[in-house]
Amino acid sequence: MHSIKSGLFWIGVGWCLAVALFLLYSHLLAAQAVQEGSIKGFRVQEVKFDEIMGGKKPVPKIPRGWRFVGVSAGENTNASNLWFQDGSGNIYVLQGFTGSGRFILDENVQKINAGK
Numbered sequence: 001m002h003s004i005k006s007g008l009f010w011i012g013v014g015w016c017l018a019v020a021l022f023l024l025y026s027h028l029l030a031a032q033a034v035q036e037g038s039i040k041g042f043r044v045q046e047v048k049f050d051e052i053m054g055g056k057k058p059v060p061k062i063p064r065g066w067r068f069v070g071v072s073a074g075e076n077t078n079a080s081n082l083w084f085q086d087g088s089g090n091i092y093v094l095q096g097f098t099g100s101g102r103f104i105l106d107e108n109v110q111k112i113n114a115g116k
Contacts, residue, residue: 045102047105049105049106050107067085067086079096081095088114089114089115090113091114092110
C-alpha cells in the first residue's frame, strides 16, 4: 500500500511539473511575439507623446518595475487614465487620449506617494 501512495505522489509531482513547464513555455512564446513587434493577426504601433504643438518627441517607455493596476475614464471624451504601481507602492497616473485611431500620451506623470 505504501508503494502505491508513493507512486501516486510522484505521478502528481510529474503532472504539476509538466503543467508548470507548459505555462512557462507559453509565456515565453507570448513574450517573444510581443518583443518581435507583432502579435499574430495585429499590426503593433508604438504609443507616442502628443506632438501636435511641437516637434518630434521620444517614444515613452514605462519603467520595467512598474505594474499595471488599471485604467479609468479621463476628464474629456476619448481620454483615459492609466494607473501603475512601482515596487515601493507609489502610484503613477499617465493620461492619454485616442485620436485618429491612435492612443496618445500626455508627457506629464502624476504621482501618489505610498505611506510609510
